[in-house]
Amino acid sequence: MGDGQRSIQIGVIGGRYCSEKIAGIAEELGRLIAEQGWTLICGGRGGVMEAACRGAFEEGGVTIGILPDSTDIKANPYLTYTIKTGMGEGRNVIIVHSSDALVAVDGKYGTLSEIALALARRKPVFGIGTWDISGAKKVKDPAEAIERIKEVLGE
Numbered sequence: 001m002g003d004g005q006r007s008i009q010i011g012v013i014g015g016r017y018c019s020e021k022i023a024g025i026a027e028e029l030g031r032l033i034a035e036q037g038w039t040l041i042c043g044g045r046g047g048v049m050e051a052a053c054r055g056a057f058e059e060g061g062v063t064i065g066i067l068p069d070s071t072d073i074k075a076n077p078y079l080t081y082t083i084k085t086g087m088g089e090g091r092n093v094i095i096v097h098s099s100d101a102l103v104a105v106d107g108k109y110g111t112l113s114e115i116a117l118a119l120a121r122r123k124p125v126f127g128i129g130t131w132d133i134s135g136a137k138k139v140k141d142p143a144e145a146i147e148r149i150k151e152v153l154g155e
Helices: 020-035 048-058 086-100 108-118 142-153
Strands: 007-014 039-044 061-066 081-084 101-105 125-128
Touching: 007 020, 007 081, 007 086, 007 108, 020 039, 020 048, 020 101, 020 142, 039 048, 039 081, 039 086, 048 061, 061 086, 086 108, 101 108, 108 125, 125 142
Parallel strands: 007 039, 007 101, 039 061, 061 081, 101 125
Antiparallel strands: none
């Protein structure tokens, strides 16, 4: 964005493995993020991350993978940019700090850590079929997540 405007960056967090149903939800979320002209940030691997990136990438959106490794060998193929951290799960802090809002889709303990980090930093967190934690707002589907993000970011 050479016009002085910064793109809104939305973190999509979720498991590196997921069911077809969850992958479909994540892919739709990615597509809707791209339609808004927002940048998608994730952990750059498989599962929810790959599905969300696929949706955004196929819609012409920008995707950034904050990788846990110092190589991109395990990166998903739908990343516009990769950031190789060599930090393992410590990269979750970078994902959170780089995101204006986050959407958790399903997920296990890594997702839980990202939700907690985001809430501690007062970042808006929306959840689709994920951990039930005070402060994270449950939404029923990707469309509702996008509408709620627009509300909190004043879009």
